[in-house]
Amino acid sequence: MKVVKFGGSSLASGQQLEKVLQILKDDKERRVVVVSAPGKRNERDTKVTDLLISCGEKVLAGKDPGEEVAQVIARYADIARELDLSSDIITQIKQDFLELLDGNKENAHSFMEAVKASGEDNNAKLVAAFLTARGLKAVYVNPQEAGLIVTDEPGNAQVLPESYDRLQLLREYEDIVVFPGFFGYSKSGDVVTFSRSGSDITGAIVANGVKASVYENFTDVDAVYTVNPTIVSKPKEISMLTYREMRELSYAGFSVFHAEALIPAYRAGIPVHVKNTNNPLVPGTKIAAQRSNDNGPVVGIANDKGFCSIYISKYLMNKEIGFARRILSILEEYGISYEHMPSGIDDLTIILRQDQLIHIDEGELLARIKEELNAEEAVIEHDLSLIMVVGEGMRHNVGTTSRAAKALAEAGVNIEMINQGSSEVSMMFGVKEQFAKKAVKALYEEFFQ
Amino acid sequence: MKVVKFGGSSLASGQQLEKVLQILKDDKERRVVVVSAPGKRNERDTKVTDLLISCGEKVLAGKDPGEEVAQVIARYADIARELDLSSDIITQIKQDFLELLDGNKENAHSFMEAVKASGEDNNAKLVAAFLTARGLKAVYVNPQEAGLIVTDEPGNAQVLPESYDRLQLLREYEDIVVFPGFFGYSKSGDVVTFSRSGSDITGAIVANGVKASVYENFTDVDAVYTVNPTIVSKPKEISMLTYREMRELSYAGFSVFHAEALIPAYRAGIPVHVKNTNNPLVPGTKIAAQRSNDNGPVVGIANDKGFCSIYISKYLMNKEIGFARRILSILEEYGISYEHMPSGIDDLTIILRQDQLIHIDEGELLARIKEELNAEEAVIEHDLSLIMVVGEGMRHNVGTTSRAAKALAEAGVNIEMINQGSSEVSMMFGVKEQFAKKAVKALYEEFFQ
Structure with missing residues (x-):
């Protein structure tokens, strides 16, 4: 049925x-x-x-x-x-x-x-x-x-x-x-x-x-595309992807539908099949718990703009138990949810969706962070894009990161931030908004052409 | 004086x-x-x-x-x-x-x-x-x-x-x-x-x-070396580095001295000059607030072992304000300080020094995280090494990440984790301990030979 x-x-x-x-x-x-x-x-x-x-x-x-x-x-x-x-x-x-x-x-x-x-x-x-x-x-x-x-x-x-x-x-x-x-x-x-x-x-x-x-x-549409068709014309179609991959792509701008909408199907393990009413004979895109990993490590590249970063530094921050937790508590008070938090030894960057700051006094927020945490620096940088390279196959594929970073370097795109967790279904790059399209094109060429 | x-x-x-x-x-x-x-x-x-x-x-x-x-x-x-x-x-x-x-x-x-x-x-x-x-x-x-x-x-x-x-x-x-x-x-x-x-x-x-x-x-010693001399024989010497660079190198295993010891000098802006009593005519290494950036983007490569990661996943984790803060609160209760926290959309990895877990029941800790946060997965992976590629020049140098990732890929080293904040004095790679030396050698060859 x-x-x-x-x-x-x-x-x-x-x-x-x-x-x-x-x-x-x-x-x-x-x-x-x-x-x-x-x-x-x-x-x-x-x-x-x-x-x-x-x-x-x-x-x-x-x-x-x-x-x-x-x-x-x-x-x-x-x-x-x-x-x-x-x-x-x-x-x-x-x-x-x-x-x-x-x-x-x-x-x-x-x-x-x-x-x-x-x-x-x-x-x-x-x-x-x-x-x-x-x-x-x-x-x-x-x-x-x-x-x-x-x-x-x-x-x-x-x-x-x-x-x-x-x-x-x-x-x-x-x-x-x-x-x-x-x-x-x-x-x-x-x-x-x-x-x-x-x-x-x-x-x-x-x-x-x-x-x-x-x-x-x-x-x-005939399928979920490997990349936004307004950036790369006639991109390749994705024949099969996992719920997790769809979730990551949807997070970063794929608008075929919201991955959240899939949750009841995901929980029951029911595969989802995206098809085109106007072209029902083309195979479309299947979303399931697992997929055969036969089309390379990367399944899709998504990008989304409208992010900003809060950079906080303090010499020896690293020695303080609870430093990050206290920053996150302050953000919570403002009702701000954050997306990522890459860190150096004595600095921390919090990436968040910029629109959350519209009704917030940024100067006040930074002053509070500086004061309550005794931070040396607290700075907001606006207009960042996040680019997500997604694929279940990336985890055990030595060299995917290298290929992505090389493609960006060759396109002259500076990477502001990289975030790659230990269960990498995705690899995330932060770049300045004006470089986002160039970056996406370069990554598409590297992994799909 | x-x-x-x-x-x-x-x-x-x-x-x-x-x-x-x-x-x-x-x-x-x-x-x-x-x-x-x-x-x-x-x-x-x-x-x-x-x-x-x-x-x-x-x-x-x-x-x-x-x-x-x-x-x-x-x-x-x-x-x-x-x-x-x-x-x-x-x-x-x-x-x-x-x-x-x-x-x-x-x-x-x-x-x-x-x-x-x-x-x-x-x-x-x-x-x-x-x-x-x-x-x-x-x-x-x-x-x-x-x-x-x-x-x-x-x-x-x-x-x-x-x-x-x-x-x-x-x-x-x-x-x-x-x-x-x-x-x-x-x-x-x-x-x-x-x-x-x-x-x-x-x-x-x-x-x-x-x-x-x-x-x-x-x-x-004649100077601070660009890399641990027990891994690379006769490595290049560093003629000049900044406090921040020294701090990052010292964090990840450089034992010339503890960067913390420098704080009073750092606060007063007094340069520190590391010299060899047995060879006082060689120039040694100068540490100051700034340095001329004439010897490439990377100043040194450090590595330190004895880390582990706690991986936590939950579908739609990203939508929950306060998720990370609650995890950090649990760690604080156990007196655990964490080093880094890279994240995906619906997962989070916490990197910490392994020795902190010696007197802790890991099963209990994971069970608490799963229960209190309603997480789907919570797993500890042991025996990770962190490798830190350090240099003030990296920030605006398109391609440093690419070179590092490529060197690791060519040496057959899989990158478990990358963490690069927006003020990158350093770029950090997490690899399995058995690959650490190979990784350091490959990075040294890429940036110093």
Whole structure:
């Protein structure tokens, strides 16, 4: 049994839904379909979810949401018309939506959650109607009915463990289950949405619940690429990578999806298969616990900007038990999480995401560090990029570090920082932001060409 | 005005003292001489300090210390005889020493401190007598009289700031001041010794006090070498290095002296000059705040063994504010200080000196880390060597990392860990102990041949 998730662009139009139909017909094991809300049809289009947010906000502000309501319904209606579906489904969607807007607004948060979630929910109804109209037996299943129970954290819902047992019952359906992504229900029965990539999360939870043989994630790219295609044109595709590799790549800027969304699948050991709705015959990228190590030590190169470093030095720092711990306590007080902490003998560098400092008085922070730790120097350097060279094969491959460092040197890129732990699935280089692209290109050429 | 410190081997025999005399005659600026106790004359010899410890312990145990007393006095007497000095000085040393052994033993610690310190103290008297006999005006000055006041921490005395002003008065002496190293006096008037390299510390304190133009540290090697001579035969000498470079090299195994001993000189910005008593015409090694960067990016390569790593992993560790801080708190509870902490996205490696774990139940420590932090993995790896490639010039030298990593790769050495902070005076590689020598040789060849 396979759980198949389709992203917004895969469901943006009737033409796209025909592809979805074909994909489901091609493999009878595809028994559970998790759907996003309709995405953009083109660059200038607006996502249904964004329309819904404007709509809900207008209602809460006591304004007339007529225009947004019309736009939302038009998106579904366009698709239904394109597919020659009976207008009943659109009538039902419209009625449900107007009822929702007319409903209880005492808790503005809960109201907005339900309005946002309606994008996926109504799309699931539409997709189920479409599949049925084309002769596939398919049924819309509501997350509450299926038992997807989550914590009451709007926009950041966490699945509750008891959900998995309940979701297992989805195996019993004879029809194809069409399941809306992005949200679950709290114990008190309110709609609560997941964080970004919410439909990916739903897919992983459902895959775990039904113990799927694979969780297929259909999107609009042929595969996960070895490097950002905006930096290197037509980069190689990754055929297989491990959860850990995906996690490292995702951390440092790979946006195919958030590795966190995979956790429920990872915990159940269910492989994830990234495929292209628009090109379903290409092999895509498989993510699993292990992979055969036959394509060199490096599987991908990621980079992310927007980091800064706090450099702290003190002669004989190294002799003081608790020095680093005290620095980290100060950062914690400011709510700052750090990424890495390379150290010399008497100095320490803390790498963190720069945006965390926006509302912090940097001078005050540095003064506190200097004063409380009696440090000689405490300096912030802004605008660093982190480049991550990722691959399970690196650990026992003498020379990978050498090749990477040599490629950077030959490209004239100075390495501000290297961080390589003892379990190196990755090797991290810190460089100044203006050198990041050059560095990524040089590393790509070294390891993939 | 120069402060000159002579180590034990420079003062082990009459022949050595003649060299000291010549060195002082060669430069009239050498006005303050700090002396160690007589060291070994040959491999099988015993240091005076070690004889003194046996002697003191026997006295405290109520045993007859006659044999040790005879040996101690014989060392001084041998030197005096070799130099044709009047026997008066030996008579005085013997009398002082017997009085000391006969004195107050209520506080065993204080008694042992005074016995140990007598090695330097009596040697200072002997050297002053010798210089005077050879026509140089020289005078023994007692640290209490000179105002060298320290904390009451036996074997780990810390100089009190008021000492510096008092020591400044040593400038007023017309004669050459001969000053015993290794100890000061507490406020209550007890002898308290410094830690290892104690005479180096005295020299640095006195140099600071008198605002010396240079602190000359005479020992038995021509210079600080670029690498351990037991690993690479006849390595290049370092002509000049910075305090920070010396500190990094000393941290990782360079034993010329402890960088900590230099702190008082470092704080006053006084250059330190390492020279060879047995070969005073060679230039030696200068240590100062800055150096001209004309001999390549790397100044030296040090290595030290006896480290281990604790590897901790947890999926999404990176998202938890305070994770590292909590690990460090646990280590602090065990009194463990760590050296470095390289990290991946969801893992962390803590490098520490292995001997700290001798009295610790490693299984218990790992279990606590796993339990309290809900970590997935916590593993200790033993027997690591750290190799430090040191040089102020590395920071802005594109390619140094690349050269180092390439040299290691070509020698077939796998790098377990790299740690390079943003102020890289050094670059640190962790390798398994059995590969350490091979690694050091490869790096030496890359940077010095």
